[in-house]
Amino acid sequence: MTATVPPKAPTFLGLPxxxxxxxxxxxxxxxxxxxxxxxxxxxxxxxxxxxxxTIRGKRAKVVGELPDWAQLREAGRALKAxxxxxxxxxxxxxxxxxxxxxxxxxxxxxxxxxNEIVTRLVQATGTSEVVKVKSMATQExxxxxxxxxxxxxxxxxxxxxxxVQLGEDSPSHILVPAIHKNRAEIREIFARTIPGVDPxxxxxxxxxxxxxxxHLRERFLRARVAVSGANFAVAETGTLTVVESEGNGRMCLxxxxxxxxxxxxxxxxxxxxxxxxxxQLLPRSSTGERMNPYTSxxxxxxxxxxxxxxxxxxxxxxxxxxxxxxxGREALHCIRCSACLNVCPVYERAGGHSYGSVYPGxxxxxxxxxxxxxxxxxSLPYASSLCGACYxxxxxxxxxxxxxxxxxxxxVEAQERPTAEAVAFRGLARVMSHPRLWHLAQRASRLxxxxxxxxxxxxxxxxxxxxxxxxxxxxxxxxxxxxVESWVRExxx
Amino acid sequence: xxxxxxxxCLVDTLTPSVARATATLLQRLGHEVVVPPxxxxxxxxxxxxxxxxxxxxxxxxxxxxxxxxxAIVAPSGSCVASIHHQQAAVARRAGEHRLAEExxxxxxRTYELSQFLVDVLGVTDVGAYYPHxxxxxxxxxxxxxxxxxxAPLHLLRAVRGLELVELPGAEQCCGFGGTFAVKNAxxxxxxxTDKMANxxxxxxEVCTAGDASCLMHIGGGLSRLRAGTRTVHLAEILAxxxxxxxxxxxxxxxxxx
Numbered sequence: 001m002t003a004t005v006p007p008k009a010p011t012f013l014g015l016p017x018x019x020x021x022x023x024x025x026x027x028x029x030x031x032x033x034x035x036x037x038x039x040x041x042x043x044x045x046x047x048x049x050x051x052x053x054t055i056r057g058k059r060a061k062v063v064g065e066l067p068d069w070a071q072l073r074e075a076g077r078a079l080k081a082x083x084x085x086x087x088x089x090x091x092x093x094x095x096x097x098x099x100x101x102x103x104x105x106x107x108x109x110x111x112x113x114x115n116e117i118v119t120r121l122v123q124a125t126g127t128s129e130v131v132k133v134k135s136m137a138t139q140e141x142x143x144x145x146x147x148x149x150x151x152x153x154x155x156x157x158x159x160x161x162x163x164v165q166l167g168e169d170s171p172s173h174i175l176v177p178a179i180h181k182n183r184a185e186i187r188e189i190f191a192r193t194i195p196g197v198d199p200x201x202x203x204x205x206x207x208x209x210x211x212x213x214x215h216l217r218e219r220f221l222r223a224r225v226a227v228s229g230a231n232f233a234v235a236e237t238g239t240l241t242v243v244e245s246e247g248n249g250r251m252c253l254x255x256x257x258x259x260x261x262x263x264x265x266x267x268x269x270x271x272x273x274x275x276x277x278x279x280q281l282l283p284r285s286s287t288g289e290r291m292n293p294y295t296s297x298x299x300x301x302x303x304x305x306x307x308x309x310x311x312x313x314x315x316x317x318x319x320x321x322x323x324x325x326x327x328g329r330e331a332l333h334c335i336r337c338s339a340c341l342n343v344c345p346v347y348e349r350a351g352g353h354s355y356g357s358v359y360p361g362x363x364x365x366x367x368x369x370x371x372x373x374x375x376x377x378x379s380l381p382y383a384s385s386l387c388g389a390c391y392x393x394x395x396x397x398x399x400x401x402x403x404x405x406x407x408x409x410x411x412v413e414a415q416e417r418p419t420a421e422a423v424a425f426r427g428l429a430r431v432m433s434h435p436r437l438w439h440l441a442q443r444a445s446r447l448x449x450x451x452x453x454x455x456x457x458x459x460x461x462x463x464x465x466x467x468x469x470x471x472x473x474x475x476x477x478x479x480x481x482x483x484v485e486s487w488v489r490e491x492x493x
Numbered sequence: 494x495x496x497x498x499x500x501x502c503l504v505d506t507l508t509p510s511v512a513r514a515t516a517t518l519l520q521r522l523g524h525e526v527v528v529p530p531x532x533x534x535x536x537x538x539x540x541x542x543x544x545x546x547x548x549x550x551x552x553x554x555x556x557x558x559x560x561x562x563x564a565i566v567a568p569s570g571s572c573v574a575s576i577h578h579q580q581a582a583v584a585r586r587a588g589e590h591r592l593a594e595e596x597x598x599x600x601x602r603t604y605e606l607s608q609f610l611v612d613v614l615g616v617t618d619v620g621a622y623y624p625h626x627x628x629x630x631x632x633x634x635x636x637x638x639x640x641x642x643x644a645p646l647h648l649l650r651a652v653r654g655l656e657l658v659e660l661p662g663a664e665q666c667c668g669f670g671g672t673f674a675v676k677n678a679x680x681x682x683x684x685x686t687d688k689m690a691n692x693x694x695x696x697x698e699v700c701t702a703g704d705a706s707c708l709m710h711i712g713g714g715l716s717r718l719r720a721g722t723r724t725v726h727l728a729e730i731l732a733x734x735x736x737x738x739x740x741x742x743x744x745x746x747x748x749x750x
Contacts, residue, residue: 035680045683345666349683383677385670385684386541387633408543425544432502433550435531435558442506457716468675472682473713476507483500483509487516487528 021318021371023111023141024170027356030379035350044351047182052342055176058288059339059393066284075277076396080333083270084323090235090268091314097238101300103310110317111141117313118143118227118260119150125258125309127224133242133249134158135229136174136336137262137315139358143227155219157248159212166193172352172360175286175338180351183208216248226252226307230263231335232278233312236271239299240312243282243292250296259298259307264315266332278335281395285337318371327406331366333396338363340390340400346383355380362390366403374411381407421465439485445478452477494614495525497562499603501572502534504705511705514732515568515606518619521732522610531558536583537575542672545583549592552580556595564613565603568728570635570703573605578638605635606728607703611644617651622735624654628697629727630688630711632704633666645703645727652730658695662687669710685714692722699725 027034038044063069083090095105108114122130130152132138144154144165156165163178164171167189171177178186183203190208191201194215201211228249232241240261242249253259269275283289301310322332341347341361352360357368357377365384369377381404390400415422431437452458457474461467469475481489496519500512516526535555536548555576559565567573577600584593610616629649635641649657668674668684675681688711692700698721702708705726712724 032677032679035677039679039683345668345684346677346680349687350680381543382673383680385633385666385668385673385681387666387670388637389633389664389666392637405541405543405545408541409545410543412543413546421542422544425539425542426547429539429544429547429551432533432536433554435533435554438533445506457713465675468678469713471678472685472717473674473710474716475713476709478507479509481509483505483512484528484530484532486509486513488530491528 019110019318020321020373020376021110021140023317024139024358025318025356025368025372026376027354029356031350031354031356031383032379034354034356035383038351038354039349041351043182044180045349047180048348048351050182051176051179052348055288055342059285059342062284062288062290065290066280072277072280073395073397076281076335077333079269079274079277080396081330083268083274084266084329084332087265087268087323090270091265093235093270094233094238094268095314097235098300098310098312099238101238103238103300103312106311106313108313108315108317111315114141114262114313114315114317115143115146117311118262119146119152121258121260121311122147122152122225122227123150125225129153129155129219129223129225131155131157131219131223131226131252131256132161133226133228133252134161134177134244135227135262136358137229137264138227139171140264141262141315141317143262155216155223157216157219157252158244159209159246159248162212162216163189166190170353171358173338173341174336174359174361174363175341180353216251220248220251220255223252223256225258225260226256227260227262228252230261230267231282232275233263233268234270234272234275235268237299239272239297241275241295241297243279243296244294245287245289245292247294250294253296253298254306256307258309258311260311260313262313262315264317265319266334282335282337285335285339285393285395318373321373322367322370325370328366328370328403330398331363331370331400331403333398334363334367335396337395339393339395343389343393344384345387345389346385350383355383362400362404363398366400366407369407374407375414378411381405381411439482442482442485446480448478449480495527495563496609497559497565498526498528499532499535499559499565499567499572500528501567501569501705503709504568505532507709508705508726511568511726511728514726514728515566518728518732519566521734522614522616522619527562529558529562533558535572535575535580537572537579538671540575540579540583546587548579548583549587549589552584552596553589553592555580556592556599559599559603560595562599562602564609565599566606566609567603568606568703568726569705570605570632570639570641571706573603573608574634574638576600576603605639605641605703607635607644607648608639608641610731611647617647619648619651619731621652621731621733622654623652623730623733625698626656626658626696627699627701627725627730628658628660628692628695629663630660630667630692630700630702630707631663632702632707635703636664641703648727648731649701652733653735655730658697660695660700661691663691667707667711669707671706674710681710682714685710689714689718689720693720697722699723699730701725701727701730703727 160178173179187203347361536551539548580596668681708724
């Protein structure tokens with residue numbers, strides 16, 4: 001009898017594959033359904049169109065200033081690719097260095113585990129309030145909801161996150177979570193929700209910022225625990241980095257006694273020198289600035305200075321699964337600059353909430369289905385016209401259109417029973433690969449001439465899926481003869 | 494040169510005048526045009542909708558139809574982009590390595606019309622006459638995947654009688670995107686609405702581009718609006734001459750240059 005070999009846990013590049021991502025990565029509607037509502041909202045479209053075109057212009061200007069942008073972009077891409085190829089080693093090095101400097105490293109396989117770890121750490125401090133630095137990882141895992149469910153009060157300190165939190169809304173942009181709100185709407189939220197706010201508050205940006213500042217200052221001075229994300233983590237020194245514009249993050253990183261950082265495992269960079277590249281690519285791509293107003297770095301704890309307790313939660317939540325996909329792996333290179341959102345014509349019109357996930361726009365359309373498994377976010381890979389503007393602006397050259405097409409194929413190939421569409425496409429493929437059948441099919445398309453009854457366009461009342469076209473566009477009536485037919489008739493074959 | 498014309502499935506079936514114009518233009522420039530009758534489609538629609546396995550026999554047919562051609566020209570940026578960027582990749586993925594090599598080799602001889610004229614033949618003035626106010630929409634695949642750059646603009650600027658007006662927001666997608674226009678019909682329509690507003694704002698009589706598919710989308714929208722502006726493929730403008738103006742063009746007053 002031969003000994004049976006126990007099935008090995010699936011691994012890739014030295015990392016065990018964690019369960020699929022959970023948390024705020026799925027919507028309860030498909031993209032086309034969710035977009036329908038957003039498209040009808042004229043105010044939303046005006047807000048988004050204005051904001052994205054402003055950021056687009058700023059980005060183009062500061063990127064244009066750098067003669068070596070193409071080389072920087074290539075350096076960023078190459079650094080990310082090299083890091084991903086040995087991610088396990090870099091993460092182990094990061095853990096060693098953080099631990100050596102007095103920090104504690106926790107590994108979370110998914111959102112639930114990460115939330116449990118953070119909740120437990122906060123509860124251990126005996127406090128009931130947490131201040132937060134804006135972070136996509138904690139949005140992804142739904143940390144605020146988890147902490148609130150445990151009876152803790154969570155205060156967002158980033159201005160845009162504060163607007164979203166006070167408005168009981170959800171973020172719709174990676175960098176500008178309240179991009180869908182204009183000044184007048186923000187004034188209304190502040191006037192309604194900030195205790196003791198000046199009733200004379202106008203929608204002047206300075207006045208709004210000052211109102212938020214007064215409100216937040218009190219929270220900073222009171223807080224004993226802060227939760228942050230990280231833009232980068234340097235493996236060789238165990239250094240964490242947060243870049244931001246307002247300084248609220250730095251308050252959170254320095255004032256409280258305990259600091260808990262939640263970070264996706266893909267954020268590690270091997271060496272301190274690598275930051276040189278990313279700290280140029282990120283601000284120019286994201287906010288259209290030459291450098292970030294605030295760049296904070298810290299490593300472990302220093303007695304008598306800053307937080308005396310530091311915890312780093314390394315989050316997988318589907319990332320090792322993405323890493324195992326040779327085409328999609330590139331999506332993990334994302335540095336969350338959101339340049340792709342600001343140039344995407346689909347995002348600009350359908351808005352961030354239509355994507356259902358905390359990651360909207362082109363990068364969200366690839367990252368979310370990869371983290372959750374494509375079947376859970378099946379409409380997102382199709383939420384793109386494949387115009388390629390996202391690939392053009394991506395500072396680390398993620399080929400988003402190719403990944404979208406790859407995911408569409410994964411979705412189609414995973415279907416157990418053939419859909420009507422699959423039957424049609426398979427039939428068409430057979431026809432298109434046999435010239436004789438193709439010419440017969442082209443002739444059959446002329447039946448449209450009967451429906452058109454001499455008019456230059458087909459009638460609007462055609463069945464689905466053609467109705468998706470004719471609802472807003474006229475479809476031309478097929479001509480009497482194809483080009484190839486007429487050519488063969490005149491010239492012979 | 495002996496040029497094989499790839500009409501593309503859409504042009505061949507729905508807008509044969511575009512392929513006809515391409516052939517006329519190339520012949521007028523002194524080239525011999527052949528039309529391989531076995532041609533059908535490049536496979537782009539299948540690949541982009543997720544049917545990459547199904548695209549393999551379509552690629553095989555394309556490679557078979559154009560085997561031995563010296564140069565292949567198509568009046569479509571997106572089909573040529575698919576030939577350059579997708580055909581070999583889907584064949585290789587399916588384990589069809591020989592086909593992948595053949596497709597790669599064929600892609601090296603395949604050109605989008607404006608690129609062929611400007612970059613290969615070195616011609617910008619093709620002797621065309623088109624007395625209309627025209628705006629140019631650079632389609633996404635021509636612009637970003639193929640990087641045709643200024644080639645179509647150089648060609649249009651050399652057309653006698655033609656007044657070229659700049660299209661605001663030219664580089665924004667028109668919202669076609671193949672099956673995107675059907676699967677995400679509402680978002681596609683929102684994108685088209687903005688594109689049409691920009692086109693109509695130029696007061697051009699004609700909106701042109703190097704892709705019949707995008708023009709079918711924009712033209713279909715303009716037709717629905719009963720807007721006066723028409724869409725005309727770049728090949729048809731370049732094929733027009735003073736000797737061969739259509740009755741439609743002679744009745745319209747020439748716009749002063």
